[in-house]
Amino acid sequence: MGFVLEKKILLYFFVFLFNVFSSASGRNGNEVDFEWRSATATYSKDSELSSLTGGACGFSDLDKAGYGRLTTGLSSALFDRGSKCGACFEIRCVNHIHWCLQGSPSIVVTATDFCAPNWGLPDDYGGWCNFPREHFEMSESSFASIAKRKADIIPIQYRKIKCTRTGGMRFTLTGNSFFHQVLITNVGSDGQISTVKIKGSKTGWIQMGRNWGGNWQCDADLRAQPLSFEVVSGNGLSVTSYNVVPAGWKFGQTFEGKQFLS
16 A cells, blocks of 8 residues: 555656646747757858848847847748747857867857758758758857857757847837738747737727738728737747837837736
């Protein structure tokens, strides 16, 4: 009887530990990855990097968007059709004594662009971003933090982590009378957005659809109304910014709302 009781206690203990660690790592793996994964990385010179002034995530000026110069493009296997825009990755150079900096320091970068495949070149010689390779096309500034600039392609390890942002999320309004688009930047938590709703003073909550990258849209005339936003992160956290946009707003303006608490 005592042996059976001890087995039950041990079973409950291991179930408890499993639940604790599953909760800490995020139920769908979007919040924190404790396990390092293998990939490769190259870099583009800052003067040539499209993501500094736009990129496939549409963040425009990265300094104004809150992302700075520590950024990266993702191969299609990682980019996931834009859902990883804004995500934060910790990256370190490994297993290359000539190219990796001493001690294999790590750097945290934000995904702001897409590294397109090159099917005219083999995966291991120029076609670094061909599917299903996991590859990071880093900014020069971020690459130089982990490896020597004269390196061509380097082996790396990466993991997805929480994003540390200053201030609230930023909502930039574009569109026309019956097409409303908002670019959402400076996103905390896991950096990703899964769903967005918008509400005017004359409407209920309207579900927005992802246009491309960090741009979300709906077909509604929301002019001359204060606007509220409900944003859900990739790991399921929700935050609502009520009346963050005043009634007298104009297309092209940016407004700062609330931020995810974790």
